[in-house]
Amino acid sequence: MPTYDYECEACGHALEIFQGINDLVKKKCPECKKNKLKRQFGTGAAIVFKGSGFYQTDYRSEGYKQAAKKDSESKSEKKSDSKKSDAKSSDPKSSKKKSD
Structure with a gap:
């Protein structure tokens, strides 16, 4: 599942949310509780590889x-x-x- 970047237009709070590709876009800011949360464009739709299963020698x-x-x-x-x-x-x- 990818990690998406969000930013609140009301208070400026920025956060990352780990959610499925088919999940609905979040609207409510966890800080100010207003429905001004917007998903940012960028690398958020990519899969993040973490862990010991990926090595430099793979490439x-x-x-x-x-x-x-x-x-x-x-x-x-x-x-x-x-x-x-x-x-x-x-x-x-x-x-x-x-x-x-």
């Missing part, structure tokens, strides 16, 4: 992404090479030669 640089891509490609090549060598050793022609 890697382009250089890191390219190096990781090369690393994964080299690993996939090694796997395909080992599959080819396994296929050669299980080839019936090569086993026939060994039995002769």
Whole structure:
């Protein structure tokens, strides 16, 4: 749920309210109790990420992404090479030669 910024036009009190996107806009100021509270434009509609679940490493640089891509490609090549060598050793022609 996003946090919205509000300001009272009567007394100037500013506050943040944590509410759902579909919730009605608040009108009544908690300080002066007048119906002059207005929601401010800005970053209030965005979701605020807090907590230990988000890390700087979640957003890697382009250089890191390219190096990781090369690393994964080299690993996939090694796997395909080992599959080819396994296929050669299980080839019936090569086993026939060994039995002769």
